[in-house]
Amino acid sequence: MDPTRLPDIDQSYARPRSIGEALSLLATGDWTVLAGGTDFFPGLRDRPVTAPILDVTAIDGLRGIRCDGAYWRIGALTCWSDIIAADLPPAFQALQQAAREVGSVQIQNRATVAGNLCNASPAADGVPPLMALDAKVVVTSQAGSRQLAVDAFVLGNRKTALAPGEIVTEILVPKSTSRGISSFVKLGARRYMVISIAMAAARIATDAQGCITAAAISVGACSAVARRLRGLEDRLIGQPATPATLALATAGDVAGLSPIDDSRAPAAYRLGAAAELVRRALSGCLPDLTPVLSADTPSEESGR
């Protein structure tokens, strides 16, 4: 054994068991919150940990998905594998498809849904599906809790509405917006472990006649924070949910996005791709069409 090869660190670390304990610690100091660690450790690059760490992973009752009266409740420590494994209504299909695209199985087993929001990456895979569900982020401090819509919580690239002393405790999906079926498509330059060039999530609910009664469409990695396409949503209401409806998604619907040029793709390409991804996400919500870029379509070669 040679502990002398590990860095000498004089550092504060706390791993509270209860939310109350965590909040009282948070109220007293400038802590960095650690959960799944999948953004925290890479963010260190080659530096050692020096900030005081509040490790929230031992807090009781923050992991898991449950349904009560008005909401589906996703605890802040719920990891992406939990989302994949959960028995959820079809409106959550986009979120489950996105969960399979977060890093790798290794990452999905540790990374939390709440952490994906707190990290506030423009390319966060979880954000567009949560937006399409009209999810609310529950933020708690000793002063109490407040609920924020996803786009009121994620404010910009690496920027959130979290105030000192606050942590995310829960993500709420209203029953009223978890109707219908949703779909997620991600565009990247390789199959696994890839940062999105662009992505889209769509959720459609229809009435008995097959007419669209609710539509929620969001695009990620094409603006600092993923954006809902409200104009397109409004135009879809009342339309029949058929392939012809797809043609309603046009370049004009994504014109308001503000993608960047980077090593992954130029902005103009992202815009063009975004419109196509929206059409494919929509097609994934229609019963008779499968999206071309579905997350993980079942294999035709299940045997050997």
Add this chain to the structure above:
Amino acid sequence: MKIEFQVNGKAVNVDIAPTARLTALLRDVLDLKGTKVGCDAGDCGACSVIVDGAICCGCLVAVGQLDGAKVTTIEGLGNTAAGARLADAFLRHGAAQCGICTPAMMVSAAVLLDQSARPSRRDVEGALGGVLCRCTGYRKIVDAVLDASADDENSAPALTPQRRAAVGHRLARLDGLAKVNGTEVFGADYVPDGAALVRVVRSPHAHARFTIGDLRAFKGDHSGIEVILTAADIPGHNLHGVIAPFADQPVLAETVARFVGEAIAIIAGAPNCVTGLDLSAFPVTWEPLEPLQSPAAACDDQAPRLHAGRPGNILVEGHVERGDITRGFAEAAHIVEGKFTTPYVEHAYIEPEAGYARRIGERIEVHACTQAPHMDREALALILGVETEAVRVVPSACGGGFGSKIDLTLEPFIALAAWHLDRPAYIVFTRGESMRASTKRHPSEICARVGCDASGRVTAMDFDGVFNTGAYASWGPTVANRVPIHACGPYFIPHYRAHSQAVHTNGPTAGAFRGFGVPQAAIAQESLFHDLAETLGMDQLEFRLTNALDNQQPTVTGQVFAEGVGIKACLEALRPAWRRESAAAREHGHVADGSTTRRGIGIGTCWYGCGNTSLSNPSTIRIGLTATGQIVLHQGATDIGQGSTTVISQIVADALGIGIEALDLVGSDTDLTPDAGKTSASRQTVVSGTAALRAGEALRGMILRQGNAGSDAEITLANGTLSLCEDGIARVIELANLETNPHGYVLEAEETYDPPTTPLDDRGQGQPYSVYGYGAQIAVVSVDMLLGTVKLERLIAAHDVGRAINPLLVEGQIQGGIAQGIGLALMEEYIPGKTENLHDYLIPTFGDVPEIESIIVEVPDPRGPRGAKGLGEHVLIPTAPAILNAIRDATGARIRQVPATPARVRAAIEEAWEND
């Protein structure tokens, strides 16, 4: 903080910083080195371990989170039935090459097998998709996991080759066991007790003058620092370079840094202090200078010169000319031309550079992951100012090299620190440091023109390639010299002119990377051949067959081979697949039923000279027989995963006429093994293999002479006795009566082979290589016309290896080379300062390498051992052009800049539509 948890079923109770990573606890405290660290960021998965039943990256788990957890590592897997089945299957399938990712693959597979008794191929890809492999191309790993999940009776048992039949046998690699049970010792896996940790201070600027400040004060402020070394502290020459006449790189820059990541100082001391040092506080003042960003900028008359004596910043130019291209183009009925661009490409081996050194009296020993121990030894002797004999280099297992670990990187730093401190010193590069400091594939800008007559015979080719060689020479001269020889591809071209330049910039140093510039050149040549055949309306495969080089035809350097030219055989071997896939592509070729994808197929080919270009590159192999009847093979060819240890042993076993299990292997170690040259240039099978063949035959002759036996006598080694059997009569040779030589052998054979080559004249005419290998590949792609994404459906590869010494390893090389070719074609681009990690720099994952059909072609070459030719680099060359041609076939779009990212493919499709 006290942490209690279980590792592999054993209770662990440690007092440790709670934010330490699990990998640090496993490796540095518990000495469980089977879990590897490739990136410390969750991007490569090499650190995969099982925590409470779930696979995760050990580098992303804070040990404080482990209280009460159950952790399983590769070391614990061996005790399980699934672990044993996986280890066996990985060995038999050749699923481990270098082995650095193998523990993570196996641990991930074990979780899958625990959850799913009969997983599908797709299930395996998904479950293992978080682990990167740079060697295998993944297919054999999938095969191994499926095999391990199958009923025992269905799996193919491993077979031991019959006597005199080791060559040609699908032998599992001889060094495989340690790779599948996690005990292999890579560069970072052994650190002597009490060793000092070395860290390197590097330039954040591409070009800057610098002044080092008050080192004494810095040292005083940081207890634990024992020594800080700068250029002034180097006892010998502060200079190195893999090609001596071009040596231009300081170990530690003196006053000017010429690329981002160039080393200016090293700090060594107590690991617990040095590891946490904030190097940005190092006392140095930078004065940034205007960097030369591109060869065009560097060639400008006003541009500063990076090195004295290199006007225009041109390191070297290569030239080959044959016939008269003016006449050749005048004879052409069709001419096509194009400009092609390729970027810096990173080797991205999963093992960052690591190793340790120790001083023993007036000698220094360096243990590190290297491809070239004898070259390192000579270079280190010059740097330390000692005799060559005072340096011992012992390569650790090498977790992938692909050319970059030929150059010195970490070796001088640990040697200098150990020399100064007179105690062991070690270093482990971080991923970012590895990417900043190591060499890259040369970016290229190629303009080429090819003409053919109306019947489809190529009449002329003109080629100009500018290669960005970065800050220092490295292997730039080799790239510049190799490219004009190979830019024609494996074709007969009567009128030919090819010129290349290697130009210095302030980019990363470009060096050796599987193919030495030839993959870049092949993109231009094969794209233009495709376009010519298209212009003619001629079948792509038949066009290539029409022009394929044949025996008795001169190459572009005027070399004529009487036999062994195998490109026609490769193309003919592909014909059935080509016809089948052509028909299928035509069927899928149109947008139908709302589908936005189109299918296409393309061909790429290669030829590649094995060994150094027109330069001596000898290998020496020694085999000894001890008085107790042991046969010891001293084999200095470094096995970096490609399999040279196994291949050379197979050759030796058959040459001696003994079972391969009778060989005791020693090496590689510069104290114990003669120089078998560097592992590069696809030379080990051909050059070291020939030396091994001759040494084996020589020792056999000596043994037979001891018993006056005829050449057909059978040699038997059993229980320390050697006997010769001839015509049913066995005779025992009394070895104990023979005199023992200084190496400890009663009989010893040592043979050297240096392939015969001649220098090229000023028109590039001569015999640069004694042996070439050949290959051709077909890519089948589906292109999403709206998004520009390319899905590879299938690759079919036919490679002429002369004689497949080990077909299992040949397939491994083909699949692994293709995976790197896929990366070159579709996703890899190294941008200094931007892609210095494995999530911004993308290499293919499990889901990016399709089914690969390998066709092994054997056109023997009398100059190779048992007819064998090299293979390691050939396999990468045809892939990218085959893919680009398939994209062209599918879409009409011609990609002239790789990687063919979705954005570039989409833009090319739009351009093709506009020109339609």
